[in-house]
Amino acid sequence: MILEVADIRIHPGQQAAFEEAIERGVSSVIASAKGFLGYSVNRGIESSERYILQIRWATLENHTVDFRESAEFANWRAIVGPFFAGPPVVEHFSLVSQSK
Template identity: 70%
Template sequence: MILELADIRIHPGQQEQFDAAIQRGLAEVISQAKGFSGFKVNKGIESPERYILMIFWETLENHTVDFRESPAFLQWRSIVGPFFAAPPTVEHFSLLTKSS
């Protein structure tokens, strides 16, 4: 299992519209991708224009190749991209340990 962590900053005052857009993009595009295993989205409290998107993939290549090199990636970016104040910072992580 691979965790994709995206640190997203949007333009001020667009939180309500972005909330709807990211949920739509996750439901209509990301959730249909090969190797998709789930997601979480957290909204900033102190920084209301900041979002942390966590997407779980079966393999790294499911994100970096299967999704990022597919037409679905362009569809995803057309839904959420207009809200970005800057390109998201994206990193991948493997699980070390977790609680029960």
């Protein structure tokens, strides 16, 4: 399993609309992508325009090739992209340990 972590900054005052858009984008676009295993979204407390989107993928290539190189990626960006104050910072992680 690979964890994609996207650090997203949005335009001020757009939190409610962005949260609706990201939920719609995940459920209507990303959820049907090859290798998608689940996701979570967290909003910053100190910085309420900052969000951390975490998506679990079966493999790195499911995100970087299967999804990012598909037409569905453009659909995803059309839904959430207008809210971005700048490009998201995206990194991938592999699990080292976790609690039960």
